Amino acid sequence: MNGFSTIKTITRRELGSYFSSPVAYVFIVIFLALCGIFTFLLGGFFERGEASLVRPFFDWHPWLYLFLVPAAGMRVWAEERRLGTLELLLTMPVTPWQAIVGKFLASWLFLIIALALTFPTVITVCYLGKPDMGTIITGYLGSALLAGAYLAVTCMTSAMTRNQVISFIVSVVICFFLIAVGWPPVTTFFSGLLPDRLVDLISTFSVLPHFAGFQRGVIDSRDVVFFVSIMGFALFCTGVIIRNIRSGH
Amino acid sequence: MIKVDNLKKSFGAKRAVDGVSFTVERGEVLGFLGPNGAGKSTTMRMVTGFIPPSEGKVSVGGFDMLEQPLPAKRLIGYLPENAPSYNDMTVHGFLSFTAEIRGMTGDTKKKAVDRVVEMCFLESVIHQSVDTLSKGYRHRTCFAQSIIHDPDVLVLDEPTDGLDPNQKHEVRSLIRRMGEKKAIIFSTHILEEVDAVCSRAIIIDRGRIVANWTPAQLRQQSELAGAVTLKATGVTSEHAQERLRTAAGVKNVSVVQKLPNLAWLRVYPASKEMNGALAREVASVAASQGWKIEELHTEEGRLDEVFRNITMTDTNKAPQS
Ligand SMILES: Nc1ncnc2c1ncn2[C@@H]1O[C@H](COP(=O)(O)OP(=O)(O)OP(=O)(O)O)[C@@H](O)[C@H]1O
Ligand SMILES: [Mg+2]
Numbered sequence: 221m222n223g224f225s226t227i228k229t230i231t232r233r234e235l236g237s238y239f240s241s242p243v244a245y246v247f248i249v250i251f252l253a254l255c256g257i258f259t260f261l262l263g264g265f266f267e268r269g270e271a272s273l274v275r276p277f278f279d280w281h282p283w284l285y286l287f288l289v290p291a292a293g294m295r296v297w298a299e300e301r302r303l304g305t306l307e308l309l310l311t312m313p314v315t316p317w318q319a320i321v322g323k324f325l326a327s328w329l330f331l332i333i334a335l336a337l338t339f340p341t342v343i344t345v346c347y348l349g350k351p352d353m354g355t356i357i358t359g360y361l362g363s364a365l366l367a368g369a370y371l372a373v374t375c376m377t378s379a380m381t382r383n384q385v386i387s388f389i390v391s392v393v394i395c396f397f398l399i400a401v402g403w404p405p406v407t408t409f410f411s412g413l414l415p416d417r418l419v420d421l422i423s424t425f426s427v428l429p430h431f432a433g434f435q436r437g438v439i440d441s442r443d444v445v446f447f448v449s450i451m452g453f454a455l456f457c458t459g460v461i462i463r464n465i466r467s468g469h
Numbered sequence: 470m471i472k473v474d475n476l477k478k479s480f481g482a483k484r485a486v487d488g489v490s491f492t493v494e495r496g497e498v499l500g501f502l503g504p505n506g507a508g509k510s511t512t513m514r515m516v517t518g519f520i521p522p523s524e525g526k527v528s529v530g531g532f533d534m535l536e537q538p539l540p541a542k543r544l545i546g547y548l549p550e551n552a553p554s555y556n557d558m559t560v561h562g563f564l565s566f567t568a569e570i571r572g573m574t575g576d577t578k579k580k581a582v583d584r585v586v587e588m589c590f591l592e593s594v595i596h597q598s599v600d601t602l603s604k605g606y607r608h609r610t611c612f613a614q615s616i617i618h619d620p621d622v623l624v625l626d627e628p629t630d631g632l633d634p635n636q637k638h639e640v641r642s643l644i645r646r647m648g649e650k651k652a653i654i655f656s657t658h659i660l661e662e663v664d665a666v667c668s669r670a671i672i673i674d675r676g677r678i679v680a681n682w683t684p685a686q687l688r689q690q691s692e693l694a695g696a697v698t699l700k701a702t703g704v705t706s707e708h709a710q711e712r713l714r715t716a717a718g719v720k721n722v723s724v725v726q727k728l729p730n731l732a733w734l735r736v737y738p739a740s741k742e743m744n745g746a747l748a749r750e751v752a753s754v755a756a757s758q759g760w761k762i763e764e765l766h767t768e769e770g771r772l773d774e775v776f777r778n779i780t781m782t783d784t785n786k787a788p789q790s
Contacts, residue, residue: 229569237557304553308614311517311549312570313542352645468480 224317230314230322231329234296238330251288251334259341277341278359278435282399282427284368290391293327293374294384297458301465302382309464320458324375324451335360355424355437362434365447366427370395373456379461392412398450402426470495470544470622470652471516476525478511485511487676488525495621498648500667500684501656504780508676509656510626512552516654517547517624541570546620548628552611556600560591560610564617565601571618571668585613587645590636604631612640616647623647625655629662635665641665660772663687674780687775694770697736697748698725700763701755706732709760718747718753731763 238244260282263283300306309319345351370391377391378384402423411419423429427450430443471493478486486508493499501509514520516527518541519536527534532541540722548721554563564585570579586595589609594602599610608631615623629637629646637659644653644666655666663684670687672680680687688694689717701709707731713722720739738747748767755762 233566240557303556304551305555307519307549308553311519311542311547313539464518
């Protein structure tokens with residue numbers, strides 16, 4: 221069996237286990253409800269008088285995902301360690317990488333499915349006016365990449381512990397950090413203390429400026445590379461952590 | 470099939486496994502015995518490639534576990550301690566998943582799942598979710614997983630743990646039958662299983678192999694092995710003891726229990742290679758003296774006694790840190 225079919229098998233099992241528990245449905249309902257609340261109530265969708273989805277809808281995603289993605293991903297490795305199935309999985313003809321990628325893809329697909337279920341919002345917007353479909357599509361793409369980046373961080377924290385709650389908290393903190401370094405209130409605070417160049421440099425590590433490009437309808441390869449590198453780096457760390465678990469450190 | 474060479478594993482400052490070497494060929498069933506914390510599970514985890522050894526080598530079917538883990542792991546079926554399985558799946562879903570990971574698809578997969586479901590008596594729970602199973606059924610589900618690809622090498626960590634007596638019996642005869650064509654390692658705390666299943670037994674104590682024998686050789690280590698137990702009437706214990714002490718090939722005679730009208734004695738041989746000769750000697754003494762024999766047999770030796778002697782002596786020398 222080649223590596224891809226192993227990954228596919230693992231992804232399918234993981235995805236199946238999401239949907240075999242009511243938690244998945246609760247998660248999706250909460251996600252959709254929050255999307256709606258943020259977009260239509262807090263985002264001032266109606267007050268804007270423009271049928272644009274982009275700002276009021278996607279603006280909230282970095283904050284929404286801050287809690288929802290760790291909630292969806294915290295079990296990925298923690299549960300595997302708690303149940304002892306990690307031992308089963310890694311003594312089958314599966315490389316750690318196949319397991320890491322397979323499990324990550326499953327959770328990512330789950331989040332993408334939840335994101336895709338926001339399509340009634342798109343329909344509403346189309347009904348109310350003539351939105352720029354290109355921007356909506358890039359917005360969704362950016363949002364999916366953002367979710368993937370947070371998720372990879374959550375996979376990493378999930379591998380660190382058997383305790384899902386700890387994994388949740390640590391990944392919220394890290395993801396918050398990834399937002400905060402480029403969040404205007406924080407950058408203005410630091411710009412008083414540090415040279416501008418440094419503040420700019422630090423803020424490039426934030427997801428916000430990279431996410432903003434997609435909201436403008438631009439797919440900048442640097443933004444894509446940014447999100448993909450976060451995923452790659454976090455998953456690499458997951459691999460290191462798992463190797464350490466196995467050798468008993 | 471399985472070659473383990475000077476395997477060592479430390480967890481921090483603690484040596485869990487300290488220089489274990491053995492080989493298991495096809496057609497052999499190797500029993501792993503040892504007190505709690507001796508390092509049995511740790512050794513098995515290294516053999517199956519879950520834990521990388523701190524030192525030493527494992528090769529399975531000629532594939533080095535560190536250099537070619539995938540081909541080595543393909544040959545192995547493994548039942549980890551505590552029989553973990555994915556709680557949120559059904560028994561059928563779980564077994565199908567493991568079959569798929571092992572590269573089976575379509576009809577082959579279906580046949581493999583059906584086969585192990587039948588072998589492990591899982592028909593009645595096949596569509597039940599794993600987390601609602603009783604402990605024994607969960608154990609059987611994980612056991613089924615380990616044999617789904619009909620592996621050449623089986624590593625079973627306490628395969629009969631938590632099973633009812635009938636199932637224990639089934640699993641033992643299954644292991645024995647499979648052992649004719651496979652190389653099997655299994656660990657257990659039940660000493661009768663050594664007799665029932667193993668062709669060879671290794672006793673591990675504090676990370677080291679302290680015995681590597683066949684079950685019969687293991688018994689031979691017992692003080693009791695080769696001794697003759699006699700129950701007779703028509704004579705007092707003291708008299709019979711006196712008389713038997715002077716018989717040929719007798720080293721010592723002890724009274725097992727003092728009873729008013731029954732002499733119950735144990736006669737120890739001068740050498741362990743006497744086999745039936747000592748029993749015949751005792752019988753002829755009894756006949757010549759006119760004692761009435763109620764019972765006469767040669768002891769085989771008790772595994773629990775051997776186990777205790779071997780593992781206790783070591784702990785006494787250097788208590789566990
Ligand atoms: N991941 C680990 N980290 C630290 N110590 C460990 C780890 N795994 C095992 N040990 C230690 O290694 C020693 C051997 O453990 P192991 O599980 O191999 O024993 P065992 O022979 O299987 O015992 P049992 O009969 O109770 O199953 C124990 O002292 C245990 O505490
Ligand atoms: Mg054990």
